[in-house]
Amino acid sequence: VVELGMPTRSVITTCAYCGVGCSFKAELRGDEVVRMVPYKDGKANEGHSCVKGRFAFGYASHPDRQLKPMVRERITDPWREVEWEEAIGHVGRRMMEIQARHGAGAIGGISSSRCTNEEVYVVQKMVRAAFGNNNVDTCARVCHSPTGYGLKQTYGTSAGTQDFKSVDKADVILVIGANPTDAHPVFGSRIKRRLRQGAKLIVADPRRIDLVRSPHVQAEHHLRVLPGTNVALINAMSHVVVTEGLVDREFVDERCEDFAEWERFISAPEHSPEAVESITGIPAAELRAATRLYAGARNATIMYGLGVTEHSQGSTMVMGMANLAMATGNIGREGVGVNPLRGQNNVQGSCDMGSFPHELPGYRHISDDVVRGTFETLWGRVLHPEPGLRIPNMFDAALDGTFMGLFVQGEDIVQSDPNTKHVTAALSAMDLVVVQDLFLNETSKYAHVFLPGTSFLEKNGTFTNAERRINRVRPVMAPRTGKHEWEIVCEIAQAMGYPMKYDDSAQIMDEIAMTTPTFAGVSFAKLDQVGSVQWPCNDAAPEGTPIMHIDGFVRGKGRFVTTDYVPTQERSTRKFPLILTTGRILSQYNVGAQTRRTGNTAWHPEDLLEMHPHDAEVRGIRDGDTVALASRVGETSLRVKIAERMPVGVVYTTFHHPVTGANVVTTENSDWATNCPEYKVTAVQVSLKHPV
C-alpha cells in the first residue's frame, strides 16, 4: 500500500490499466487520493493487486494534464486555449464543412478501450447518427480483433469462455502468446497459485517468460515456437489429438458440427509434429508429449494473449485453439475453455459497445435490417447499412484524399499503431484531427483540436474485463476539466444538428441495456447492489454468466473450422536477418502515458532491446550499448539488454516510450480477417551505433 497520509473517506472503483479489472478502494483525505487499497470483495482480484494499480492514482493529478480545450488552424501554429463552447462548436462546424466538401463518409471516429462502456457507446452513436456513416473503430482493432472474429466463427460469441476463478479447477494450463506475470499480474499470480497446488503448465512462446521457470513454478513443456508459426503449432497439436485417438467423441458428436471435414484436414501428414518441426522450431517429440498432457487432462484450459492475435494469421490461430478445445471436450465447465487475456482495461467493453465499423452494440451486423431498425427507431435517424472504414482503411483513405476528419478518443495512435511514418503521413493529410485525451501526446502533434479528457478517478461508469465482468467505475472527484467525456461527445453531435442528451451516465447504461440483449439486466443500481456481473446478464441469466457454452454453444453447435497454415510475408533476409517481436513489461502500461506519470517511472525509463548473447556477440554488441534497430519501414535507436531468455535470431522490445518504441519499425502487415497488425513479426537488422 502506498501511503501519503491518513484517509478520511473511500470510494470503491476499478483499476484503469489491464483487462484483469481489479477492484480498489481509493482512499482520500479531503479531495486528495492518498492511497489505493485492493478491495477484498472485488470478484476479479479478491483483495490482490499489482504495482501498476497501486500507483495508478498519480497520473490523475500530474501537472502535465491539459485541462482546457485548445484549437489551432494548422499543426504548425501554436495552440490557443479556448472555452468548451468554442472548441465544440469548432469541431462540429469543421466536421460538417468536410462532409459538404468530400461527402458524408469523409469523417470518422476511433473509440478507446481505456474509456468506460458509456463513453464508448456515445462515440459509436455520434458517428452513426450524427456523422451519418459507420466509420467507427476501436483500438481493439490493433490487439484482440482476431479474438472477436475467431471465437464468433467457432463458438458464436466474441468473448472468452470462463471466469478467472475457473482456473482454480484446471489440471493443465496451456499459456500461448501471453506473459501474464508482466501483463496481467494479478491473474498471473492466480495461475502460479494453481500450479503450486499441482496443476501442470505448458507454455508456447518464443521467449522463456517468467512462468516457464520461476520460484516454485516450472513448466512441463516450453514450446519455443518461432514467431509467425503459431498456426502450424496448433494444427500439429490437433493432428496428434486426432491421430492418437485422443478425441472426446461424445462431446464432439453431441455438441459440434463440421467435425468430419476438419478431421480429414487435420489428419493429413503435413500437419504432423514431425512435418512442421522445421517450421515451428519445436522438437516433434516435445510437441507430442505436450499435446498428450493437454488432451489427457481431466480439465485443460487455454489462456492466450497478443502473441496469438497480432499476426497475419491471428484469427486463424484463435479458431485453431477453439478447434483443439472442442476436439478434447474442454469447453462448457469449470477449469477448461479458451480465454483471451485482454490487454487494456475495457477492450472487451469497447468491442461489446459496437465500436466496430460492421457491428452495432452486442456484435450484431450493421446489415441486419431488424437490428438496425431498432436503433433507427430509438435514435431517430436512418443508419447506413454498409460497414464503414477500419482504422488502417481510414489512414489509407486519408492518403487518397477521401477521408479528411478524425475524432480520436483516448488513444495515442501515432505511438501505438504500426508503421509510425505511415500513420503520421495519414494524419498530416487530414483537414481536421480532434484528440480527446489526458495529456498532449504524439498524436496531438498532428491535431487541430485538443479536448481534455478525464482520468478514471473522475469517471462514472463501467469497464468490462477479460472475463466479461462489468465492473463499476465510481467518481472519486469531479472532472478536473469541467466536463464529462460523454458530455463532450453528445455536444459535438448536437453541434452537428443531432440531438443527443443524457442526464447522466446511468441513463446511457439504461440505453445500452435496452438495445443490447447481453446487457439487458444491467444497470448502475444492480451493479451497486451485487458488485459486478458477467454478461450475458438478462432474463435468461439474471445473475450473469461466469461460464459460457455449458449446455450448448451460443451459435447452437460448436463449429470446427479448417485452419490452413499460411506463412507470413515477413521473412528474415540477408539485409534484415533478425525477427523482432514486441510486448509489455510489468511496470509500464501500453504507450506509458499514464504509468510514466506515476510513482513507478524510475523503474524502466526507456524501451530496451532484448537480444540473445550469441546474436549480440557476433555483432560486437555488449549489454547497455546503443544500437540502430532498422526494418524496411523505419529505424530507431535503443539500448540493448542481453537476455538469455531470448531465442537466437529473435529480438524483443516494447512501445512504452515515445519516439524510440517498436512501432517506428513495425510494418503494415496485418491479420487477413480483421487487419490486426502483425506486431509480433518484423524482419530487422541491429547494428552497433558508434558515437559521432
Ligand code: SF4
Ligand atoms: Fe489489476 Fe491489472 Fe490493475 Fe494490476 S494493472 S492492479 S493486475 S487491473
